Amino acid sequence: MNLQKTYTVDEAQKKIEHYCAYQERCHKEVRNKLKEMRMIPEAVDNIMVHLIQNNYLNEERFAKAFVRGKFRIKKWGKNRLVRELKFREISKYSIDVALKEIDADAYHKTLDELTKKRIDQVKEKNSYKKKRKVADYLLYRGWESHLVYEKLNEYL
Template identity: 80%
Template sequence: MNPQKTYSVDEAQKLLENYCAYQERCHKEVKDKLLKMRMIPEAIDQIMVHLIANNYLNEERFAKAFARGKFRIKKWGKNRIIRELKFREISNYSIDSALKEIDLDDYYQTLHELTEKRIAQVKETNIYKKKKKVADYLLYRGWESNLVYEKLNELIK
């Protein structure tokens, strides 16, 4: 996109339809894109309404896809997913709905595998330092502290 170019509402609408059809987008990303295109607030509102009405833009669908993807691919815990969704200005209702997409058995299994893998990677002889390093890693990735410490106490004796 040329930053000097100006777009008609129809041109911008077509571009944004393609932008949203390519992958799920949140409202904030689309609004930022329209602002970069130097669209006026009235045009932004009109395009946003069009995208939502024609189902190009759906906050709940975005949140669900985001939560599933970040959990499955990046192995993020619920805290990190919630933080990232809030950063994208997603509603609490959509966040709750997105977290229900994560199967609890898979969630606990993933935490177990991630913890075992990290324990094997950390080359620390002091058991307390080792626990802290593994815990820091898991907490940074958004796993709940009670689950992390429970798992560490189970796996590191």
């Protein structure tokens, strides 16, 4: 027997407030969570409005926190950050504002460190293949191709 808890609008709202207070969330995550809680569309809309009005949900704040965190911890480049934010249905405006959170010097310094580290890790004798492997790694992480190839030409 599939017994799934049902929630009143007030219960769902309290639970989602806690969910949003715990860490920054995007609208899509919250909407999905409410759907999982089997809330009807009208209730979902009402709760979403409440969350936005009471500043539990803020797309721009989410985008900024996301960009800062993923850049600092996972060392993602701007292409990957933009792709991930678009996947979360974040507006172009919020994405542009969020990308300004990254200091240009820190961005280039991070790419430099990542490139050197990866060059040391790749055990490939053929310099062309080595360059290709390092480039693939950096491109996958979302670094812009012109920056990646500039760095590789500098070091390899």
